[in-house]
Amino acid sequence: MRDEILSRGVTRRAVLGGMAGVAALSIAGRVVAAGGEAPAWAQLARDGKLPPLAERLPKKPMVVTPFEKAGTYGGTLRRGLRGSSDHNGILRMVGNQSLVRWNLEFTQVMPNLAERWEINDDASQFTFHLIEGVRWSDGHPFTADDIVFAIEDCVKNSELYSSTPAQLSVAGKAVKVEKIDDFTVKFTFAAANALYLENLATPLGQHPTLFAKHYCSQFLPKYNPNIAEEVKKAGVGSWTDLFRARCGDIEIPSRWGNPDKPTLDPWIVKEPYSGGATRVVMTRNPYFWQVDTQGNQLPYIDEINFSISQDVESLMLNVISGKIDIQERHISVLSNKPTLSQNMEKGGYRLLSLVPSASQQCQIYFNMTHKDPALRKMFADKAFRQALSLAINRQELIDIVYFGQSEAYQAGPRPEHPWYHEKLARQFSEYDPDKAGAMLDQAGYKMDGSGLRLRPDGQKVFFAVDVIPTLYPDLVDALELVKAHWAQIGIEMKVNTIERALYYTRGDDNAHDAAVWPGPGGLDPMLDPRDFFAFHPQGSRYAIPWSLWYTSNGARGEEPPESQKKRMKLFDDARSTADLSKRGAIMTQIFDIAADEFETVGLCLAVGGFGIIRNNLHNVPEKQPDSWSWPNPGPALPQQFSFTS
Amino acid sequence: MLVFIAKRLLWMVPSLFAVSFLAFALIQLPPGDYVTTYIATLAASNEVIDQNTAAQLRERFGLDDPMLVQYFKWIWGILSRGDFGISFEWQQPVSGLIWERMALTLVLALSTLIATWGIALPIGVFSAVRKYSIGDYFFTAFTFLGLAIPSFLLALVLMYIAAVEFGQDVGGLFSSEFETAPWSIAKVLDLLSHIWLPVIILAVSSTASLIRVMRANMLDELPKPYVTTARAKGLSEFRLLVKYPLRIALNPFISTIAWLLPNLISGSVVVAIVLNLPTAAPLLLQALMAQDMYLAGAFVLLICALTLIGSLISDILLALVDPRIRLE
Numbered sequence: 001m002r003d004e005i006l007s008r009g010v011t012r013r014a015v016l017g018g019m020a021g022v023a024a025l026s027i028a029g030r031v032v033a034a035g036g037e038a039p040a041w042a043q044l045a046r047d048g049k050l051p052p053l054a055e056r057l058p059k060k061p062m063v064v065t066p067f068e069k070a071g072t073y074g075g076t077l078r079r080g081l082r083g084s085s086d087h088n089g090i091l092r093m094v095g096n097q098s099l100v101r102w103n104l105e106f107t108q109v110m111p112n113l114a115e116r117w118e119i120n121d122d123a124s125q126f127t128f129h130l131i132e133g134v135r136w137s138d139g140h141p142f143t144a145d146d147i148v149f150a151i152e153d154c155v156k157n158s159e160l161y162s163s164t165p166a167q168l169s170v171a172g173k174a175v176k177v178e179k180i181d182d183f184t185v186k187f188t189f190a191a192a193n194a195l196y197l198e199n200l201a202t203p204l205g206q207h208p209t210l211f212a213k214h215y216c217s218q219f220l221p222k223y224n225p226n227i228a229e230e231v232k233k234a235g236v237g238s239w240t241d242l243f244r245a246r247c248g249d250i251e252i253p254s255r256w257g258n259p260d261k262p263t264l265d266p267w268i269v270k271e272p273y274s275g276g277a278t279r280v281v282m283t284r285n286p287y288f289w290q291v292d293t294q295g296n297q298l299p300y301i302d303e304i305n306f307s308i309s310q311d312v313e314s315l316m317l318n319v320i321s322g323k324i325d326i327q328e329r330h331i332s333v334l335s336n337k338p339t340l341s342q343n344m345e346k347g348g349y350r351l352l353s354l355v356p357s358a359s360q361q362c363q364i365y366f367n368m369t370h371k372d373p374a375l376r377k378m379f380a381d382k383a384f385r386q387a388l389s390l391a392i393n394r395q396e397l398i399d400i401v402y403f404g405q406s407e408a409y410q411a412g413p414r415p416e417h418p419w420y421h422e423k424l425a426r427q428f429s430e431y432d433p434d435k436a437g438a439m440l441d442q443a444g445y446k447m448d449g450s451g452l453r454l455r456p457d458g459q460k461v462f463f464a465v466d467v468i469p470t471l472y473p474d475l476v477d478a479l480e481l482v483k484a485h486w487a488q489i490g491i492e493m494k495v496n497t498i499e500r501a502l503y504y505t506r507g508d509d510n511a512h513d514a515a516v517w518p519g520p521g522g523l524d525p526m527l528d529p530r531d532f533f534a535f536h537p538q539g540s541r542y543a544i545p546w547s548l549w550y551t552s553n554g555a556r557g558e559e560p561p562e563s564q565k566k567r568m569k570l571f572d573d574a575r576s577t578a579d580l581s582k583r584g585a586i587m588t589q590i591f592d593i594a595a596d597e598f599e600t601v602g603l604c605l606a607v608g609g610f611g612i613i614r615n616n617l618h619n620v621p622e623k624q625p626d627s628w629s630w631p632n633p634g635p636a637l638p639q640q641f642s643f644t645s
Numbered sequence: 646m647l648v649f650i651a652k653r654l655l656w657m658v659p660s661l662f663a664v665s666f667l668a669f670a671l672i673q674l675p676p677g678d679y680v681t682t683y684i685a686t687l688a689a690s691n692e693v694i695d696q697n698t699a700a701q702l703r704e705r706f707g708l709d710d711p712m713l714v715q716y717f718k719w720i721w722g723i724l725s726r727g728d729f730g731i732s733f734e735w736q737q738p739v740s741g742l743i744w745e746r747m748a749l750t751l752v753l754a755l756s757t758l759i760a761t762w763g764i765a766l767p768i769g770v771f772s773a774v775r776k777y778s779i780g781d782y783f784f785t786a787f788t789f790l791g792l793a794i795p796s797f798l799l800a801l802v803l804m805y806i807a808a809v810e811f812g813q814d815v816g817g818l819f820s821s822e823f824e825t826a827p828w829s830i831a832k833v834l835d836l837l838s839h840i841w842l843p844v845i846i847l848a849v850s851s852t853a854s855l856i857r858v859m860r861a862n863m864l865d866e867l868p869k870p871y872v873t874t875a876r877a878k879g880l881s882e883f884r885l886l887v888k889y890p891l892r893i894a895l896n897p898f899i900s901t902i903a904w905l906l907p908n909l910i911s912g913s914v915v916v917a918i919v920l921n922l923p924t925a926a927p928l929l930l931q932a933l934m935a936q937d938m939y940l941a942g943a944f945v946l947l948i949c950a951l952t953l954i955g956s957l958i959s960d961i962l963l964a965l966v967d968p969r970i971r972l973e
Contacts, residue, residue, distance in 0.1 A: 083927070083931055085734060085931075161701065163700075163701065235738055236738075240705070241736065245736045245737070253734065253736070257735070257737070274735060274737060275737050275741075275928070276742050276745065276746055276923065276928055278824055305821075309921055310917075310919075310921055311918045313919065314804065314920070314921055317808050318808075323808075346809070499675070501675060501681045501685055501936070502675070502676045505677040508681075
């Protein structure tokens with residue numbers, strides 16, 4: 001069964017062809033000669049302050065093939081965080097130890113803490129076999145009990161999580177996790193969940209390996225009758241607050257705020273990420289359970305020092321003066337490329353290129369469920385949307401805003417993806433204002449004497465497009481050009497630059513005319529299909545009430561039209577289809593319908609970002625996917641990064 | 646005098662209440678709440694929050710309560726047990742977050758005050774006494790430059806020169822080995838070796854305006870008959886200046902002591918962010934942006950309290966320095 005799982009990825013292997021000729025594959029269980037360890041640990045072990053290496057490692061530790069060559073121990077890796085709420089900057093670098101992980105090409109799920117697994121025929125039962133002898137960072141063994149505890153006692157505890165995280169429930173029912181033996185666990189879902197392995201490899205799939213039972217159980221009333229006293233002593237409101245402060249959660253800052261919490265990560269917290277911290281320091285985990293091909297315990301690098309810059313400019317300054325060893329987060333926008341290239345020699349670094357996993361640089365979402373019936377009718381008119389798409393001069397926009405580094409695109413998987421859909425991606429992306437004008441005339445939006453178009457009810461055609469200038473300054477520039485293009489065919493648009501929270505509130509209230517956002521789903525169309533049907537209650541901005549209807553099983557929102565319902569049904573089918581080629585066929589049906597409906601208007605293909613790697617840092621792939629689902633650089637295995645002196 | 650001070654102290658109580666309520670209400674005015682901002686921040690890095698988590702967070706933080714209820718819960722916590730609440734963002738008690746930051750802010754504020762006054766007073770007096778001399782023109786030019794350059798720009802330029810040309814470690818108030826070390830003499834010396842850069846940057850613009858104020862005030866006073874009288878009585882020029890016109894001209898300096906702190910905190914936000922200073926300003930800004938109400942509220946409350954104390958101090962000092970002011 002495992003081979004079948006592995007082979008699933010093969011069809012997608014061509015996706016990022018050539019990205020990594022010698023991908024760092026790792027296979028648990030390969031026997032390697034007992035190797036070395038960091039000199040500091042060796043000394044401690046000789047002094048009897050730490051058990052010898054053989055007792056700290058599993059009998060058959062996971063073997064990681066270094067990306068270039070075996071490294072040497074030592075060094076402090078410097079990286080930047082930005083102000084507060086940048087906890088995921090740490091997660092991406094350090095916290096990626098899930099049951100499974102992505103390969104470097106983002107095409108295949110690899111063993112990680114689970115060395116192998118079986119899946120039943122309808123993909124509703126997953127049995128994971130853990131690597132035997134893995135230890136938490138405090139030396140306590142990691143077993144099936146920890147996983148059962150994490151899911152059954154923590155995640156399914158309704159006081160702690162008032163509803164089970166989406167990944168762990170199917171058809172409204174939470175997963176059931178059972179211990180088979182010390183190193184085997186079985187996950188049973190209420191229905192098929194074929195995407196579970198892929199989801200498990202993303203950051204949101206880390207719950208099973210997040211909470212160490214021997215430590216975190218002391219914060220649960222079930223295991224600790226004296227919890228009330230401890231809550232009082234800690235000065236927090238309730239036991240759930242205490243639990244979160246001590247054991248954290250996948251993506252909250254307090255995950256990195258407690259040096260005592262046992263983890264399975266290569267580095268553990270030394271100076272915590274707490275309010276007012278100016279830096280975060282992580283230090284080597286003496287019990288880390290992976291070795292290189294010569295049997296040397298990983299990680300090679302002693303410490304990671306995350307400096308916290310409030311301001312991106314000062315982070316850039318640190319980068320170009322050589323004070324950062326690897327960085328792409330926060331500095332990866334196109335406009336920084338000239339500065340970064342110019343200072344390569346001075347800063348002693350080389351460039352890292354990011355392969356976007358997104359599809360679209362700028363997707364325009366007209367609110368087809370607008371509260372105003374006249375606007376709703378206008379936006380829901382397919383001819384109106386098609387005409388507006390034809391009126392955009394995409395080449396001019398790409399040349400001016402994106403330095404010529406993109407191509408006209410609508411939506412859908414990227415051209416290199418096996419599921420690439422020509423019609424969905426390219427239709428109505430040529431520049432033809434005359435045809436656009438004719439289409440609008442025919443659809444009833446006639447030009448008045450002053451060159452402005454009127455709606456059938458006699459009102460001027462006017463709407464606002466919401467955009468967040470602080471987040472995506474390029475989208476504002478792009479929209480200003482689109483505004484000019486549309487003005488030529490008599491359509492008046494306002495570029496509505498608003499603050500981030502307001503953008504979201506307007507979306508939640510369904511109060512926007514239209515909005516822009518980069519469109520995901522280029523390399524991960526299954527993980528975020530928001531542009532193919534109303535999937536995401538915050539992201540499918542052309543019809544948020546429909547997506548609410550979908551995610552709440554019809555309890556909330558507004559019932560969508562037939563074509564949407566059909567795609568929702570198809571997607572549910574795809575999600576429960578284990579066979580990748582069958583799944584691809586189902587997704588193609590969704591793309592066909594989406595292409596016919598033409599709900600969103602895209603501008604151009606997402607452009608890749610940049611980063612830097614200091615010249616003395618090795619084993620770093622210089623081309624990486626850029627995605628939250630592939631939380632770069634984590635899946636490139638920072639534990640095998642190494643410095644030359 | 647004592648009665649005056651007691652009265653003023655009593656008045657502070659209702660003022661603080663009013664101010665804390667206003668602050669709390671203002672923090673809640675922008676659309677959305679902490680959870681909206683949290684989701685938005687994650688989305689900024691294309692990261693997705695679990696659909697169920699948002700509702701859960703709101704419930705946990707009590708964000709569904711009406712504003713008044715939230716306010717009274719908060720203020721009651723402060724009054725009854727000195728508990729400023731929990732920072733949503735950090736899951737840490739607010740009081741643990743603010744004190745060290747406020748202390749460093751005060752250090753920076755006082756250093757800047759001393760630097761500003763130390764430069765502005767002598768130059769102001771000089772420019773007034775030697776009106777239209779070469780020195781006066783030089784300082785006037787310098788003044789206008791200082792006023793014209795935005796301090797964040799100055800900070801960026803100085804940082805760039807220091808970092809790229811001289812390879813200096815810039816930003817922050819401590820070297821990395823002292824950042825988390827407990828307080829010691831070595832740490833204080835380290836602080837002194839770092840603090841001069843932000844002090845200069847912050848002092849430049851306020852120095853410039855204070856020189857102008859000082860010069861104008863002195864020019865008003867110098868031709869007055871009492872100066873002529875004093876001079877006629879044979880007082881040395883220096884004693885004469887210090888004893889009479891300078892005391893009067895100091896009035897605007899002293900009466901603005903109260904604004905100094907809030908000005909330094911709000912006026913230095915951008916500089917503190919650019920220079921990565923561990924003062925209150927960046928944390929306050931972040932708390933406001935994240936709508937982390939209790940943290941932001943505690944900062945605003947403290948700054949207001951300090952302003953009230955500051956204005957009391959300036960009133961007392963004015964009474965001491967300016968012979969024209971009487972409390973009765």
